[in-house]
Amino acid sequence: MNKARSACALVAAFILAGSASAAERSITLASTTSVEASGLLANILPQFTAKTGIKVNVVAQGTGKALDTARRGDADLLLVHDPEAEQQFIDEGHSASRRQIAWNDFILVGPAADPARIRGGNDSVAALQAIATARAPFVSRGDKSGTNAAELRLWKMAGQTPDTLNKTDWYRDIGGGMGQALNAASAMNAYTLSDRGTWLSFNNKGSLSIVVEGDGRLVNRYDVIELNPLKHGDARLEAAKVFADWLVSTEGQQAIGAFQVNGEKLFNPSAPSPR
């Protein structure tokens, strides 16, 4: 009986502790995986929390899933990178404002053997066409993330649709995050499209390296999206606004620009002059 009682006490204490921490001033940020996996948020959030006392709980998901989480009312703020999906979210009336906070770029990475012979180029569409012609293995995120959407837009310019791609045996839709895609590409000696932030902080590159970069079509924009109070009255929008405003403020922009991995800057702050 004593055992049962102490077990109950433990459970009660635990649940109380859980709800107490939820009652502090905190917001849930649904973000794309790249800003979390690259270490950006872990790097800049302590500065924001120290200043305002607001704790930011980051749920890192692909952009498609993050937008869905917010649609259902389970997030207070969004940090995502898929202009088309964002526009749809705004058209549905979910959003009050969208502001760009930073940009970097996508890159094509590939194996040392480079079977499609695209290394060193800067035309991403021509490179994809060469991959298709060579029938070289290509890993797709296949998870409706911002990077997945960007990849499919590039394939469309290269004359391929998801239907035609999925019929081939060299196009491998893994349905996973950026890290999983890079792990898979490394293991299969395949090409894949990555955001530069995740790539630079990724530690299992194997024989992979950057093969194509510097194409204007590879720009990757990160937006902070506030929710519409008429649709999301329960959300902690006030605290969310404080964070969104901080991200575009001089201080927040400096914090983003100062973040480096191995001496390389991962995100270019761009709130004053969006790309």
Place this chain on the structure above:
Amino acid sequence: LQDFFEIVGLSLGVSLAATAIATAVSLPAGAALAIFPFPGRRLVVVLVNAFFGLPPVVVGLALYLALSHSGPLGPLGLLFTPAAMVMAQAILAIPIITALVHRASERAWSRYGDELVSDGASRAQAIPNILSIIRAELLTATLAGFGRTVSEVGAVILVGGNIRGLTRTMTTAIALQTSQGDLSLALALGAVLVGISISISATVFALAGRAKTAGSDET
């Protein structure tokens, strides 16, 4: 390193709480299932045993939709909190513990059942006696439940969200490290998880062994 202890602490806290809840439900349920005949009992037993293999990701998804702000339990505001993870793990552990307790109780009941109710005691009053007869098996059942909860990743990553400092457990941290390509760090965390599981089971068995000798001295 502070992160590390937070993660280990949360993993243990969530799993122990879930196991405690699951045990509180499953012990009486498993024994009652063996003692009380009712129509459809066989079916319930089959279902409980089938739910042994309940896919965590399905439990996670169902609970996610229920706890979502637009779901039926949304007003509780539990999504992306440790409480949601406790719920998910308890749901996963209950069928395991119940099935194991039921199996042991059934054996004990067929052997001692007549004795236990012969002096006019009701079947409900026999439940604590049955549980005390099978206490060694209860330990195994509870540890099996704990093993399921502490090693699980599919459900807790969905309903917890793998939030740093709030809902990041050892298993979700391993998933995250793997996705960042830090395979050796992920493997090291995995080794720690296995080590913790082993020490918990060893401690419980040691305590049980001591309790057993102490108990036989008293009576």
